[in-house]
Amino acid sequence: MAAGPVHEALAALNLVDHHCHGAVTHGLDRTGFESLLTEGEAWPGVSPFDSPVGLAVRRHCAPLLDLPRHAPADVYLARRAELGAEEVNRRFLRAAGTGVFCVDTGFAPDRVTTPAELAGAAGATAYEVVRLESVAEAVAADGVEPDAYGAAFRSAAWEAVRRPGVVGVKSVAAYRTGFGLDPEPPSPAEVTEAARRWLARGGRLDDPVLVRHLLWTAVDLGRPLQLHTGFGDSDLRLHRADPSLLTDWLRLTAGTVPVVLLHCWPFQRQAAYLSAVFGQVHLDVGLALHHVGPARAGTVLAEALEITPFRKLLHSSDAYGVAEFHHLGALAFRQGLAGLLEERVDADEMALADALRIARWTGRDNACRVYRLPGGPLDGAPDDG
């Protein structure tokens, strides 16, 4: 659609999608597909197709299924079923033009592609991101005494990140307690006491002391830490997922591991502030970009980039379940970013060479740098920043 040298450069760039999930490997009926189209619960009488992301699917995904742009939902679903999950996934994952996927394997209520399967379908490379809450819950499920929990979790997390292909860890503390936590690490006695309560009660990890313990353990693992912030499903209290609530913790952990704030919307400016004042903080606006669609992706990116250093923004799709989202996330990022960079070049606010550098950094190189990806363009080489 839009053209120009930055659009062309971004169209040709093999992206790194530094945070996503797998795609379902089975066929989907209307209910199944629609439930994956939305972060929300079912809306009685309201189809998720009648939403910005629904329009984006009909506009930008239909042609990849050999349908006209804006094909009706029923036609789309029929054609999708006809092609079958494997072919559909292959088409969207190839169309994404993503060279590297970093896959969060800790969330899969459905049967979804493994990182290897995702890589295979996409013709790309996949790495793994370990969700620490899942590690902690596995430790609990395996049975552990309260006073051994702290060490057991730490040890399990170390083991998990040492597996081949693991490039980072992730926490969903935003969902479990929100970020209004005491920023200090809890004492071993506090951890034991909290573990006693949690293990007796069961359920998912949502104890504030244990969440703090998890975050401080993450720091010791020495791997980049992804933190869900902002937008997500109905399990969230959005105001507690404002990343600026993490300020004191970020101050205490400055100089340790890279922290990547995921999603951020509608707190992208708060995240931008943190990335501008704390050396270790990075951000993306994944998930938001395909939900708002290419029509608004440029606006969200422009807010995210208002004061963000250009080495601090990364690309992710946060796609889960339907491979449409792996494609749409990449497309919205490319179109949104190219649009805003091109506009600034045209207004002579930015040199073309700078725009091309920013496109390359945010679309690929920043992720290679943060995750030390083998074979990445900066692998072992001095920083070109």
Place this chain on the structure above:
Amino acid sequence: MAAGPVHEALAALNLVDHHCHGAVTHGLDRTGFESLLTEGEAWPGVSPFDSPVGLAVRRHCAPLLDLPRHAPADVYLARRAELGAEEVNRRFLRAAGTGVFCVDTGFAPDRVTTPAELAGAAGATAYEVVRLESVAEAVAADGVEPDAYGAAFRSAAWEAVRRPGVVGVKSVAAYRTGFGLDPEPPSPAEVTEAARRWLARGGRLDDPVLVRHLLWTAVDLGRPLQLHTGFGDSDLRLHRADPSLLTDWLRLTAGTVPVVLLHCWPFQRQAAYLSAVFGQVHLDVGLALHHVGPARAGTVLAEALEITPFRKLLHSSDAYGVAEFHHLGALAFRQGLAGLLEERVDADEMALADALRIARWTGRDNACRVYRLPGGPLDGAPDDG
């Protein structure tokens, strides 16, 4: 001004203004008019005409009084006085092109039109929305024992919503306590104890226990519940009116009555999130649209629609006092929405048929659906969603 098929369709659409108030029935001098032009207190030496809404009045309302666009404030006021309140109201209310007004009758420090008078002047239909705090305060004013308050309020609210023409209820909890409330319903004993304190003290209903009781009673009434959120007058603490603070309460009340978040600005993205994840949540950006004026209405609507399902956005003016606002609210909605939809159709991000459907839904049909308006285009018919 702007043209195109969506502009034309919206210009021709009889809107449903699902939340507004009456217009004053007496003449207004400069002080009186200016005090209705602003949500704020008087600004010494600063005329409310020197504000975005003041410019919008001079631009878009002056021609309806047979004046040139951008007529000076003095000229505007003189002509307004010359025509008289009745004629002025008639002109603006007809110009609004609104077919249905849902009128909040619980706020009227001035003598304003009744719903029937508003309907008559506009050549439209009017329904009523019952403000629950006014019901509670009337119960207190009539005299009630603390241990009878809970049942008396409930019974008065039931009676109020059963009156002919009542289509919904409203709460101004945002003003009274803000939304940082315990989400659980209070026990009868707590209600009695809180009523004892409140009835002894008098004044408006601002006890947190009684506000919770009011919100939970609203759920039992089975009618759509309008909640003031965000922007309002100086009586507000804006940060406590962030609708995301209501998340836990919305989770507990999921599957019950429709909730419509009013105004929302500057929390329209937070409201959009809630509408995307909770089936019962709807929103509007009324009040904000005429205060920011047509020049910014498109931006505010674009943020409100970033992830909002298209069946979840409604139109309201929240006009109070001056009929200019009934007109401006409708105008800003039409121009802002048409501008953004037209732009997306032009960019081929949306099919024209979808744009027209979204215009019809948000301008009229969503309100008919939520309030089950008799004679509405969807009355008794299966949902066309």
Place this chain on the structure above:
Amino acid sequence: MAAGPVHEALAALNLVDHHCHGAVTHGLDRTGFESLLTEGEAWPGVSPFDSPVGLAVRRHCAPLLDLPRHAPADVYLARRAELGAEEVNRRFLRAAGTGVFCVDTGFAPDRVTTPAELAGAAGATAYEVVRLESVAEAVAADGVEPDAYGAAFRSAAWEAVRRPGVVGVKSVAAYRTGFGLDPEPPSPAEVTEAARRWLARGGRLDDPVLVRHLLWTAVDLGRPLQLHTGFGDSDLRLHRADPSLLTDWLRLTAGTVPVVLLHCWPFQRQAAYLSAVFGQVHLDVGLALHHVGPARAGTVLAEALEITPFRKLLHSSDAYGVAEFHHLGALAFRQGLAGLLEERVDADEMALADALRIARWTGRDNACRVYRLPGGPLDGAPDDG
């Protein structure tokens, strides 16, 4: 670049920069310059030039050093060193086109120009703004008994504001405690008790009781009060610097001194709300404008002006350290404001005369009015509002 009558009028207008700091008077090496370019800590391997403000410096400041637009950082720094601090400061300060600077003299970790030196280099007039926390800390450093602290601070503040050239006071309460304070004035006994703790402990003033005492003392001084809000350095907790947290205090102090909310980003809409409902509240988006750069200044200003009365917005650069920022702040304000006004005039949403008046007010006259600047265009004259 852009042209039109509002651009021309703003280009010719002698601005009042109502809040800034001095520029360093010594040469700067790369590390020194880069550390002044960012509000943040050092980013290992990331140059502050690779940020929106870095691009803006290379685009808009390089030509003033006789370099091509977008000159590389190394070339820029070499030329800057070659010219020397005095010449560099002179060039940027003159280019700013600012007629009056109000200088906060209470923050100067580096040796920077005094107000008189700044005025001399710029060919402008300079006034002084007294930072109240510095006054309080000087009182403590001079030695005072806890029970004498309240009166001693009050007396020192009175003396400070009575010095010639002082036009206002400032507080950085946002940094020290945030705005989630009890809005009531503390009692003398509370002040004594808090002073006892603080004087024993030493360090900067961050006791909540003493910060409240400082804010209430400010009200008694009868001078305009500048409050840092929103964006700043890593010493901040951004969410506690949301100006809407000040609502109760603003309600209690309504009708006293003018309050100017500084910076505000990303809370410019919250600040706009406060300015619309409280007579004494004004705002600027200083600091933010040069950090986001001219490419985004119009968007930030448009949000700040969404509902703000046009007599309530002021211009500031909040420049500190490098005179590039005095220039860029003025440039971003001029270009951003002219762009948005011109666009509205073109769309016939605003008359040209109104646009020119708004440009003059926000760029100069509002500050003259708030600070009663001698020789200002409104000095002693009746308000033209």
